[in-house]
Amino acid sequence: MSEIAPQNRRIRPAAIVVLFLTIILTGCLLALGTWQVQRLFWKLDLIERVEARAHAAPVDAPAAGEWPALTDPADYEYRRVKLSGTLLNDKEVQVYTVTDLGPGYWVMTPLRRDDGSSVIVNRGFVLSDKRDPSTRREGEVAGNVEIVGLMRAPETGGLFLRTNDPANGRWYSRNIPQITQASGLSNVAPFYVDADATSNPGGLPVGGKTMLTFPNSHLSYAVTWYILAAMVVAAGWYVLRNLNTPKSKQDAD
Numbered sequence: 001m002s003e004i005a006p007q008n009r010r011i012r013p014a015a016i017v018v019l020f021l022t023i024i025l026t027g028c029l030l031a032l033g034t035w036q037v038q039r040l041f042w043k044l045d046l047i048e049r050v051e052a053r054a055h056a057a058p059v060d061a062p063a064a065g066e067w068p069a070l071t072d073p074a075d076y077e078y079r080r081v082k083l084s085g086t087l088l089n090d091k092e093v094q095v096y097t098v099t100d101l102g103p104g105y106w107v108m109t110p111l112r113r114d115d116g117s118s119v120i121v122n123r124g125f126v127l128s129d130k131r132d133p134s135t136r137r138e139g140e141v142a143g144n145v146e147i148v149g150l151m152r153a154p155e156t157g158g159l160f161l162r163t164n165d166p167a168n169g170r171w172y173s174r175n176i177p178q179i180t181q182a183s184g185l186s187n188v189a190p191f192y193v194d195a196d197a198t199s200n201p202g203g204l205p206v207g208g209k210t211m212l213t214f215p216n217s218h219l220s221y222a223v224t225w226y227i228l229a230a231m232v233v234a235a236g237w238y239v240l241r242n243l244n245t246p247k248s249k250q251d252a253d
Helices: 013-054 064-069 133-139 176-183 218-243 247-252
Strands: 080-087 093-099 102-112 118-127 144-152 188-195
Touching (some): 013 218, 080 118
Antiparallel strands (some): 080 102, 093 102, 144 188
């Protein structure tokens, strides 16, 4: 009886490469999935905080002495506040936007408070044909007013916002430092306030247009990354299995 020689089980270099790539790719995909899970919990916490702030009873807007502490928008954005003073209608600027009502403008007006400080108020939305204040004189309220709304952090532009052109009155972002500079005012709050849906005289501007919905696709992204990780493991196992199978057995199969 002849003795069958043991088959050479030495790991091939190609198998080492496949194993290395499988481990690296799987680790990266698992890390991406875990990151999306962390983002999911962050987003859920954000939504909960925004809902609680936006529907709470209004509190007084921060006084000038409190402004230096407002360094992190996460600590104050969407807080429901009230403030009173005089609207400086002659220093109003209009910021281009698109809402569910169509293309038009946010009406950004400084409100001068009794202590001499000012807060930029987004009084609401007007269609393009109502951009000129002369077409909505009823809404240019004089005298003391009280406004309730949500605190917002200033916009600084970005990939999807065109650059403001203050010299020509073309505004595309609610950049409070730029609006402040263009108005010639001083002692202006570093935030602005989105006015609520309380009707203005003449019906314009239309307030209460703050978007309180946030896209939350992190769970589907996490599942996708984890599925891809499982597919990489399966593919790596299949390739390694074939690389380590003797040629004679492959031919027999």
